[in-house]
Amino acid sequence: MNGNVTYYYGHALTGQGRKHLYKEMMDEAALVYILQGAPTYRGSELLKELGYFYVKQGFAVEWFKHALLEEIVEAVFIRECNYLFVWSSEWNLEPSLLGTKHRVISFYDCLEEKQLEGVGGQLATAMRDRELWREKCICMLEIAKKLHDDWEVVTQSCMDWQALDDQITSLKTDLFQSMTLNKTGIRTHRLLGTLTPTGAQNTVESMTKNLKRRLMIKGKPGTGKSSLMKSLADEANTRGLDAQIVWCGLDAGSVDMIIIPELNFCIFDSTDPHIFDPEEGRSGDAIFDMGQHCKLTEEAEAEIEDIRAAYKESMQNAMGYAVRYAEVEHTIRQLMDRCLSTSAWREKTAPLFQRLRK
Numbered sequence: 001m002n003g004n005v006t007y008y009y010g011h012a013l014t015g016q017g018r019k020h021l022y023k024e025m026m027d028e029a030a031l032v033y034i035l036q037g038a039p040t041y042r043g044s045e046l047l048k049e050l051g052y053f054y055v056k057q058g059f060a061v062e063w064f065k066h067a068l069l070e071e072i073v074e075a076v077f078i079r080e081c082n083y084l085f086v087w088s089s090e091w092n093l094e095p096s097l098l099g100t101k102h103r104v105i106s107f108y109d110c111l112e113e114k115q116l117e118g119v120g121g122q123l124a125t126a127m128r129d130r131e132l133w134r135e136k137c138i139c140m141l142e143i144a145k146k147l148h149d150d151w152e153v154v155t156q157s158c159m160d161w162q163a164l165d166d167q168i169t170s171l172k173t174d175l176f177q178s179m180t181l182n183k184t185g186i187r188t189h190r191l192l193g194t195l196t197p198t199g200a201q202n203t204v205e206s207m208t209k210n211l212k213r214r215l216m217i218k219g220k221p222g223t224g225k226s227s228l229m230k231s232l233a234d235e236a237n238t239r240g241l242d243a244q245i246v247w248c249g250l251d252a253g254s255v256d257m258i259i260i261p262e263l264n265f266c267i268f269d270s271t272d273p274h275i276f277d278p279e280e281g282r283s284g285d286a287i288f289d290m291g292q293h294c295k296l297t298e299e300a301e302a303e304i305e306d307i308r309a310a311y312k313e314s315m316q317n318a319m320g321y322a323v324r325y326a327e328v329e330h331t332i333r334q335l336m337d338r339c340l341s342t343s344a345w346r347e348k349t350a351p352l353f354q355r356l357r358k
Helices: 022-028 042-053 113-156 161-175 204-208 225-238 297-339 341-352
Strands: 005-009 011-014 016-020 031-036 062-066 073-078 081-089 104-108 187-191 194-197 197-204 212-217 241-249 257-258 265-269 284-290
Touching: 005 204, 011 113, 011 194, 011 197, 022 073, 022 081, 031 042, 031 161, 042 062, 042 073, 042 081, 042 341, 073 194, 081 265, 113 297, 161 225, 194 284, 194 297, 204 257, 204 265, 204 341, 212 225, 225 241
Parallel strands: 005 062, 031 081, 031 104, 187 241, 212 265, 212 284
Antiparallel strands: 011 016, 062 073, 073 081, 194 197, 241 257, 257 265
């Protein structure tokens, strides 16, 4: 019987730069294969082949996609055996547990020097362009993040915080009741989504497809959505329950979802740019309305409208730069693929495919 695949983004383009969680995932894993090498399409194909190899053995596999190139996979995590395979070079991941759970395989020696010399000039230009478009994209996202912060200040001044506290207390009572487990709650980390060349994208449907209960938060920026979810994760861990924190793809310090597997439960921000509503026929779906506690004045509405327009413009500019960034990333991978030795590659990759018992 085949396993299944859950999709995530491996990194996000945020207002604070590129965010990834591979170091946290390395701590989570029982065995880590740190695959070092230049950015290539061949590396992504290897990771896909590994993912499918383990799916066919019945394992659940987590699949981590590139923010810019939809077809690229950066890492695969094999659940149950907790093996992580990650293409590490772009993220400066170094082994700290050699001889125990970190294993390093370098693919740089699969590159043929003569072919590299032939495309060296093109590669150097593409690398410079990639850095330029990346910086411009991040700059626009930083501006958008600051505008979003301004938006939050306006809404926070119009909040009934006591009413929100009462709503949150009621939620925690309903969710946890008297449950306490005799173990230490584990905390893991993933990303909700990211800005891509086609706009903001997420993998919410894939992440939540097997959960019975989904609460979808509605509320304006600054009304406490992220703080609520962080407090739920803390409460879960205090009670011995595991909690997965799913981070925002624009603000690296903000949380967009919490999953509590032992309760078969998740709660997530379902406002723009990732709007979700209860799915027809899915009995565990419900709205958690925090927006009811925010009564905007006319002055606040007018101020927010100006901020919203500037925010939208910044995000559009960021997306434009992401398109150019993706084009150059594609060029670099094509050039690198031309320089790979097929025989050396085959020899390096063969030992990675291991039959396991669940």
